[in-house]
Amino acid sequence: DAKTTQPPSMDCAEGRAANLPCNHSTISGNEYVYWYRQIHSQGPQYIIHGLKNNETNEMASLIITEDRKSSTLILPHATLRDTAVYYCIVYSYSGYSTLTFGKGTMLLVSP
């Protein structure tokens, strides 16, 4: 069963902010929201994660709604190198949970 829903593709102009949405309406209380990206055939790269508060790091910002049913990954100034498939994943990091990838969003950043 899909635990997250993401648009299959999005476009963004270089230098603009890219806002990637994710719906996770069945998220449980101990599950975090994780974002990864995969640049063509490379290994997936961890971007950011959060539980209920908004988070920011050097790569991106993560905005989680108060009811935790959806979130948005923000790349503040997208570059051509940000063209990739972005995966939103919810899981509990403790012990025996495994990382299950959906289809993700293909973000194309254009000049």
Place this chain on the structure above:
Amino acid sequence: EAQVTQNPRYLITVTGKKLTVTCSQNMNHEYMSWYRQDPGLGLRQIYYSMNVEVTDKGDVPEGYKVSRKEKRNFPLILESPSPNQTSLYFCASRDTGGAGGYTFGSGTRLTVV
């Protein structure tokens, strides 16, 4: 540099010839995992290991074996490869002590003819 190293990066082999893809991490992570990626099917977990000598099946374990004799190494073994195991393989590791993300290797592209 903290990393997960897979070898080889590319491999072409023949049906039935045993092969091993190696995976090593230098971050002292307890958790390691193998994934395969196929067009239209995405990333699927093959096997995972919570720690030394502890391994378990993922979603698509048929035709694969793993071992975890040392914390840093988690080799993927194909005893008798078949063409349907042609795929892009990724190894990943994670520290189970916190909520940090997984670190993935660069991938191994395997072709079985």
